Amino acid sequence: MPNSVLVIGGAGYIGSVCVEQLLDAGHAVTVFDNLSEGHRAAVDSRAPFFEGDLADLESIARALCESRAEAVVHFAANTLVGESMTHPGKYFRNNVANGLNLLEATMAAGVRKFVFSSTCAIFGPPERLPMTEDLPQQPINPYGESKLMFERMLRWFGDVHGLEYVAFRYFNAAGATTQCGEHHRIETHLIPNVLKVALKQKPNCEIFGTDYPTPDGTCIRDYIHVTDIAQAHVLALTPGKQGFYNLGNGEGYSVREVIAACERVCGGTIPTVTKPRRPGDPPRLVASAQKAATELGWRPRFPTLDEMVSTAWEWHRSHPLGYELLSTTKARAA
Numbered sequence: 355m356p357n358s359v360l361v362i363g364g365a366g367y368i369g370s371v372c373v374e375q376l377l378d379a380g381h382a383v384t385v386f387d388n389l390s391e392g393h394r395a396a397v398d399s400r401a402p403f404f405e406g407d408l409a410d411l412e413s414i415a416r417a418l419c420e421s422r423a424e425a426v427v428h429f430a431a432n433t434l435v436g437e438s439m440t441h442p443g444k445y446f447r448n449n450v451a452n453g454l455n456l457l458e459a460t461m462a463a464g465v466r467k468f469v470f471s472s473t474c475a476i477f478g479p480p481e482r483l484p485m486t487e488d489l490p491q492q493p494i495n496p497y498g499e500s501k502l503m504f505e506r507m508l509r510w511f512g513d514v515h516g517l518e519y520v521a522f523r524y525f526n527a528a529g530a531t532t533q534c535g536e537h538h539r540i541e542t543h544l545i546p547n548v549l550k551v552a553l554k555q556k557p558n559c560e561i562f563g564t565d566y567p568t569p570d571g572t573c574i575r576d577y578i579h580v581t582d583i584a585q586a587h588v589l590a591l592t593p594g595k596q597g598f599y600n601l602g603n604g605e606g607y608s609v610r611e612v613i614a615a616c617e618r619v620c621g622g623t624i625p626t627v628t629k630p631r632r633p634g635d636p637p638r639l640v641a642s643a644q645k646a647a648t649e650l651g652w653r654p655r656f657p658t659l660d661e662m663v664s665t666a667w668e669w670h671r672s673h674p675l676g677y678e679l680l681s682t683t684k685a686r687a688a
């Protein structure tokens with residue numbers, strides 16, 4: 355088992371939770387992040403931190419060398435479907451070109467294990483549900499396309515250079531741990547936006563599209579607890595594990611159902627306004643995670659929407675400004 359892991363993007367939402375859980379599992383973890391989306395205060399105080407950018411080959415090489423990395427776990431990417439529809443170049447530059455820098459530096463450093471955060475957006479609107487790994491890959495936004503391009507590079511680096519890789523296609527990450535939660539400087543995601551309304555930081559929640567071909571007309575997504583995603587990464591580090599895996603719970607919830615779950619958990623009514631569809635949003639995405647269960651032994655521990663929303667609500671209530679108040683401290687526990 356590699357026990358020295360370099361986590362790229364370990365100051366972000368999913369990355370920071372993964373860092374916590376890798377440390378708890380006994381790995382030595384170093385974090386590399388450019389802090390463009392992540393927060394210094396989200397980085398576990400047990401992990402050494404390198405502030406650096408994947409555009410800068412030298413700083414990647416230094417982090418790989420100084421951390422004595424035996425495995426790389428790569429979360430750093432731009433991840434917003436809507437933004438990718440207006441700024442596709444940003445997505446191809448950062449997620450593909452800068453990602454290639456990381457892959458090449460990884461090979462040059464002699465590291466032969468790589469775990470990659472991919473997305474269900476690589477598939478586009480699926481022809482059947484739940485979505486298994488063998489579905490056609492036809493992304494309908496530059497975000498999904500950029501992640502698919504990285505997956506293809508990974509496969510070739512595996513074939514040609516012997517890199518052992520695991521890529522996880524996450525469905526919709528949700529929830530929090532006591533320490534780490536979801537704080538984006540510009541929040542576009544559904545659950546944190548609904549919780550901001552519950553915290554009275556926003557007057558209402560916007561529903562993007564009510565004319566989709568779904569029972570209540572709103573988009574359906576498969577939500578997965580962020581700690582369950584992190585556990586999959588811990589399992590992926592087991593030597594010999596390789597491949598592409600979908601990660602979700604196999605249950606889809608509409609935007610209106612998510613809002614209703616937030617109302618149950620927060621105990622109040624969430625005012626909503628309906629808006630036009632958001633470009634690039636497929637109507638329904640629901641995972642089959644059977645392959646991850648069979649091949650990696652992955653089992654979600656928080657499969658219900660209410661559990662996910664409850665942990666998110668706890669974190670948002672105890673961090674009403676997210677990491678902002680902690681931003682002057684160099685690390686969470688410092």
Ligand code: UDP
Nearest residue numbers: 435542543544547560561562573609632635
């Ligand atoms: N959504 C919404 N209001 C919001 C944020 C998101 O109606 O304030 C919808 C969005 O259009 C999509 C679903 O909620 O159908 C999930 O969006 P999110 O951005 O959370 O995740 P994505 O599926 O884009 O990764």
